[in-house]
Amino acid sequence: MAGTTQPGDAPAAIHGELAASVDTISITNGASSAISSVGNVLANSDANSGGTIFLDATVASFTLNNSGLIIAGAEAKATASAVAGNNAIRITDIGDNAVSLTNAASGTIEALGDTAIYLQGDSADITEFTLSNSGEIMADNDLMVLEDVDGAITRITNSGTLSARDSAADHLINLSEVSADFSLVNSGVIESAGTRAVYVDMNDTSLAGNEMVVFNNQSGGRIDADSETVTLLDINEQVNFDNNGSIRATAGASAVSFSGIGNHQVDFNNNASGAISATGNGAVTLADFEATLNFTNANTATISAADDTIVFGPSNNNARLDFSNGGTISGSFPIGRSCVALCRFWRGTGD
DSSP states (O other): OTTOEEOOSSSOSEEEEOOTTOOEEEEEEOTTOEEEEOOOBTTSSSTTOOOSEEEEOSSOEEEEEESSEEEESTTOOTTOTTBOOOOSEEEEOOOSOEEEEEEOTTOEEEESSSOSEEEEOTTSOOOEEEEEESSEEEESSOSEEEESOTTOEEEEEESSEEEEOOTTOOOSEEEEOOOSOEEEEESSEEEESSSOSEEEEOOOOSOOSSOEEEEEEOTTOEEEESSOOEEEESOOSEEEEEESSEEEESSSSOSEEEOOOBSSOEEEEEOTTOEEEESSSOSEEEEEEOSEEEEEEOTTOEEEESSOOEEEEESSTTOEEEEEESSEEEEOOSSOSOSEEEOSOSOOEEO
């Protein structure tokens, strides 16, 4: 689609239900191209209907390579009061197939309303989701929503900007039941003007193979929200966490919270120059772990909150904590409880 512009005062610019014989969908939008529409029509009973790219995949894999502009809402007329620019990309009935989205440095995917990317497995769960973003992806709320992804291998790499603009936003990245390998590598900006920049409910009830959560906020990477900035629930997997950038709850509690870890090792490293902070309580909470938790706050690294700056909550008497601090852990409370709270520990070691 290089060199083309596809405006439209309609819910979708590209819309259709694919034939069952189609097993692969691939869309490339070039650097000088734009695909735009009004997006979702509010009067439709399906709140997720409409979208600039709006396809029923009829069980097919989906690949997008974008170097241009994909936008929902830009074409709405002033008189079209029943139109909201939701769903820049909406793909349903992907089934047991993979999804790969690449947004290049020159690329923008934007919903002037909610949800820039909406993906649904529908007839079966999506098997794999990969997002590589070097450009900008923006929406007011729920920037990225995945449904029917139970067991999907999920990989998110961001060196650009992911943003939820509305101060009432309650999710930026919103994933549920991705109960397999999950990785997020960030060297750019992930920023919610409201709460929950990264929210993942893994709902993993049993470990199948050597599944792992890898969370790497690299040097220069910034992840911000008012509160509950990074939240992973029901993990039940090994966790490797490395922070060399900044993760902040700028107007409330909980910068990083991992729960439901289960009987799996955790390596949590706030490396040199890493900063984790909450203006409220609980900069870091690690809960429901039953094995070894290796926690390191390195030289020049900082962790700060108003109170209960770090909270460790094991769930049985086999849990072990190996704790090392070479940096700064602080609380701003005038009269508070603790900088490091050890809850329900039966035994442990520390440096």
